[in-house]
Amino acid sequence: MVPHLTTALTGPLLELERRFLEAETTIERWLRGQWLEHSPPFYASVDLRNAGFKLAPVDTNLFPGGFNNLNPAFLPLSVQAAQSAIEKICPEAKNLLLIPENHTRNQFYLMNVARLAALLRHTGLNVRIGSLLPEVTMPTTLTLSDGQTLTLEPLKRLGPGGRRLGLHDFDPCAILLNNDLSAGVPDIIKDLHEQFLIPPLHAGWHVRRKSRHFTAYNEVALAFAQEIGIDTWLINPEFEVCGQINFHERAGEECLEAQVDTLLYRIRAKYRDHGIDAEPFVIVKADAGTYGMGIMTVKDASEVKDLNRKQRNKMAVVKEGLQVTEVMIQEGVPTVETVAAGTAEPVVYMIDRYVVGGFYRVNTQRGIDENLNAPGMRFEPLAFETGCTLPDNTQAPDAPPNRFYAYGVVARLALLAAALELERSETT
């Protein structure tokens, strides 16, 4: 099942898909060249928006949950990609420690952890799960709703002077974080010796900024667009930043208002140039936020001036109760994909430099211009029915294998941007 597009695709996006199809060899070769220069993150997921006139990433997650939502038929791809990734990072690895988020009551998330652990075991690693939860003081086995079990164990420093991190009787050579470090780096993970931490600590949300990612993406999109001869705007969401916001104290509102206005002005001009008959909007998001928290849709600068207390409270705090002081204002990309009257956006998963699958996030309660990954709101995952690596130029440019190929290409551009972003933040 593939979502319907609410508009007939005869405009720019169909052209974009056609161009991707024609240029497949060039695209794959160009990406291969990029991976010679830049190391992809171990894994990532990218939220995309397909507006019919534009196809762009809106968020790149370096600690992806949701592996359980991928089509099981494509699991061998994940295993193969993970084999390749492990071989590059720590070929001699025998034991791998997986550190998940602390949501032990979120069954969906726990199934993701179980899926990830299973994947990694198939690559030939002993995988055990170390919990950051203080209440996990001994091995604790959780039974998931599908009957699987998952054992969380307390983390423990090992070796002389506690140089290494592990579990009781388990000294891993690699540690895979599936915890985004929103609350900062816990002491127990600091100062590790001779252990591979994947991804590196500076990928955590305690230092990561969406705006740095999209600055890198902007460069990648420019270079790519030039390579295959397309208009960059078709794949690049514009953005602005405000650095010193305090929603509670209403500080920095002028910056926000001005930047929203500037961005809306630019989008309006682009819509005019491209003959797009739609109302521009922007998304205001915490620059260091995740989990769909601290996000609002804005269609006019006046809206951010007159935030009521409830709206301010919503924007002021993100995951782990962190205060929001830096804000990104991103061009809103509406989605034209719907599934059974729900609004849908594609999420593409990658391991190493390979696209290993994806799913649609479907939300029946949200509009085409809203964040679908809303806290406390259910979304339905709908696994992609075909892969993202086998475009078929005997079919129409928007036939499923070709649309998914386009998604896989744009997602890999975001992956490359993440590689650049991590290279740069390593030295800061």
Next chain:
Amino acid sequence: MVPHLTTALTGPLLELERRFLEAETTIERWLRGQWLEHSPPFYASVDLRNAGFKLAPVDTNLFPGGFNNLNPAFLPLSVQAAQSAIEKICPEAKNLLLIPENHTRNQFYLMNVARLAALLRHTGLNVRIGSLLPEVTMPTTLTLSDGQTLTLEPLKRLGPGGRRLGLHDFDPCAILLNNDLSAGVPDIIKDLHEQFLIPPLHAGWHVRRKSRHFTAYNEVALAFAQEIGIDTWLINPEFEVCGQINFHERAGEECLEAQVDTLLYRIRAKYRDHGIDAEPFVIVKADAGTYGMGIMTVKDASEVKDLNRKQRNKMAVVKEGLQVTEVMIQEGVPTVETVAAGTAEPVVYMIDRYVVGGFYRVNTQRGIDENLNAPGMRFEPLAFETGCTLPDNTQAPDAPPNRFYAYGVVARLALLAAALELERSETT
């Protein structure tokens, strides 16, 4: 659809599959370690025989045909594996020249060539096909039975002094041989400069010997069996060699007779030890032969003494009319797999170190102790319905994903043997 096993698997093989399942992590890690020491061939296919009491490779092909027989659902695995292989061998490659066999009238083979070219194009290579046929003096487009077209072009030396091999207006950095060089290395392929030839020339049947492959396999099987604690014989077909045979002149018959007798004696002892109630047999094959030519089933040494003229003629000559002088006598491994009353044997395909799929060769006209890849005889391919990389220990050891995993493991042992074999023949 998965072939039926004609015997209920309750004997040693079920034990073997169970052991593979239990030891998956150890197996994958052991293989990962081996690939750090030894480079896998670019691609290979391995013919296996599942006897119910034994699971062994009987032939390893370094110029595999039959990619068109793989399940299309698993094609993304081939693309991903080929991306990984290309990245290691020639990451900067832009153009790849594929040199196929000369069977332009074999539609099945041509579909294999088309499939291979398509796979490689998806990795981001310009792929063109260069023919060794003298009658191809200009680009010649063939239309395949499924409507695809395939263009063969004449090979041409390029550059100063003809240092490189290519086509008109096409200078490839890599050349992939899908031609096994049975007739020796054509002059036009000799003395290439700064071009990657894949696989290397010494993988061709003009120098390759089955017995060298199985000598290496014997070592690999021993080390592997020790690693996971199994009896090597369960995965290792025994063999003997006779070096100076002339079937026409009836020279070397004594050697053949003696070696057949020795091997049958050893197999009989093994059958006794393992409580196997079956009639031992051996397969006599040309040590440098392929295409199922020059092969006979022998159950008693007297059979090779009294070969009639027809049998001698059949054994004396292999592909490209080459005379057979070296012969391998290999332990016959009966097959217990049948599909709709046909005898079946699995063929596993690998690209780089990854299992990318497989199919059953099904032959309704041959017995369980005969070569199924018989010249001029049709076999039906039956693609594996699940992958070979996702064993499921919640299912029975002989459930399809687990049986296919076992096939994938043994096939990779043969792949590793091929890696050793190529390393050694490089220096000879």
